[in-house]
Amino acid sequence: MSKDERFDIVIIGAGPNGMTTAAYLAKCGLSVCVLEERTECGGACETQEPIPGVRIYPHAMLMYASPAPGFDQLELHKYGFRMSWWPGYGVNEEAASLACTDGWRPISMQDKMGWAKLGGLLGGPPFTKELMRATFWCPPHPAEVEVTDDNVPYMQVYKQRQPDMYTHELREMTMLDLLDEHCETEHFKAAMAFAAWASGAAGHWEGVAIPAALCVQLLTLPNTGQNSIPRGGLHGYFHAIHRAAVHKGAVVRTCCPVDEILIEDGRAVGVRLRETAAPGGRTIWANKAVIAAIDVHQAFLKMVGPRHLDPGFMQKIKDISLKNQTLYVSVFHTKTQLRLKPQWARDDRLSGPNKQPFLGIYPCDSREIYYENVADVDGRKGQPTVPPERAMWFQAPPQNFDPTDCQANYPPARGYISQAYEMAVTSPDYHQEGEDAPDKYKPAMDAYMRKAYGQMLDGLDDDNVIHHWSATGRDVEFRNSGIIGGTWCGSRHDEDQLWTNRPIPELARYRTPIEGLYHAHQTSGHPGGLCLMAIPYNLMHILIEDGIAEPGDWWYASPWYIPQQGKISAQRG
16 A cells, blocks of 8 residues: 555544545545544444443434434435434423422423424424524525524524514523523423533523524424434444445545644645554545544644644634533443332333333423532532532433344343433543543542432442443543543534634634635534534535535535525535
C-alpha cells in the first residue's frame, strides 16, 4: 500500500454524523475515506460489556430520528435497520398518570390536549412530522437573510397549519411559558421541562420553547405514546448506516487518529495521520473537501491551529460553551430482581425474568424540584446538594422490548440485570481539579444514586447487589474523546448557540473560514446531538450549493431551505 492516498472526500470521525455523511456522499458517486481514532466506529452509539455477558448502551439509548429523511434516502431498511416499539413515556389518550415522589399522579385531559396542541399532534401525524422536520431537518438560513417570524421554518408551519399558535412571543418563550399557557398540573409541566432538559434543550431557556418541546415529542411515535428503538439498540441503528456507507463504496479506517488538517493556499487539501496511527504518519489527500465530524475544539484548536485562522475566530471557538449536564449511568447486577415499591408498581406487561418497568422521569412533583436540580448541575458543584429523595432521574431499559438484545435473555440463574438508571448531574471539572477528580467523587456519587433510586426500588441493599457499574462524564470522554466532559449534546442548546448561532454565526451553515473544510458534529452543527440524522442531511444542502456533491433523483431538499445567494440550489427541479 502506498504511503499517500487520495480520495474525493476525507471525513474525520466515524460517529453517526460522520458515517451518515459518508453514506450520502458515497451514494453521490464520490470516493470517500472515513478516519476513526478508536478501534470501533459509532461514537456515542456504542455498546459496553462492564459485566461478563452484560451489554449496555452507556450513552445513546433512545431514537429521536423517526421523521429523518435519511431513512428512505439511504434506504437503511436494505442494510438491516428495523424499529421496535415499546410502551414508554409518551402522553396519549391511555396515559393516565405520572410517577412522582409519593406515587402516581393523574395527567389531566387539559394536560394531554395542551401538550398535543403545542407539539402539533392535534393536526395529525403528517402535521407533526412536518413541524419536526421544519425544526431540525433544515439548514440554517444564509447570513444575508434576516431571521424573522415569517421565515423561521417551524413558525411558518404553525402559521399555515395551526394559526392560533402563531404569535411573535412563541419564538421568544421558554418551554415552561408554553406549558403554563396550554397545560394544567405542575407535576406534568415539571416532568416535560425535565425531559427537555435531559434531552439538551432546557425547559427554562428563552427562545427555544418549540425545539425543547419537540425534543420530548421526538421520543415517541406521534399520537401513540410509544417509544421507538432500533432492533439491536442504537448500535444496531449505526451498523445499518455503516453497512450502507461501505456498500456504496466508502472506505472506513479505524485506529487512524488525525494529527493535522492540511491547508494549502487557504484551502483544506487533506489530512496527516499521527505517527501512532495504524498505518503510521501517512498523508491522505482530499480532492474536493475535508469534513470534520469531530468536536469543534479539536478540529480548529488542534488540527487546523492558529496560523491558519484569525485570532478573533479562534477566541470565539474557545468561548463556545459546553456547560451542560452529563448522564451518570448505573447498572445493577443483583441476586433477586429489583422491584418497584408498591405505590409505583403496575403494568403486568413488564413482569418476568429480567423485566423492569420503564417509568420515565421522576420525581416530577413541581418546577421547584426542577429548578433545584438544574441549579445544582449548572452550578458545576463536585457533588449534588439536592437531597437524594428530590433528585431527578430516569430509567431507560430498552432491552425489555428488544428481543435481539443480549439482556433480554440473560439467564436468571446468574442473577438479574437492571439497566440503566440515569441521572443528569454535574461532573467535576477535572481540568482544574486534576485527572483523578472524577474517581475521587465516584464512591460518593454511587452512594448518592443508590439512595435516590432506593426511594422507589426495593433490592438495592448490599446483600442483594452483586455488582454495581457506573460511568461518570470523565469515563465517557475517556472512551470517546468527542464527547467532551460526557455531555452528549455537545455545545449548549440555548438561544445563543442554536440555529443561525450554532455554535457561532460564522459556522452556522457548516462551512468554515477554510475553503474546502466543513464540519459535521453535534458540538457545532445545527441542531446538535440526539441521534437525529439531521446534521448530515442539512450539510448535504451546503455541499450541493458548493458543487461538491451532485445527488440523483433520490435526493429531496427541505422545503424550508433557503439557498445562499450566488450558489447552486439544492432543490431538485
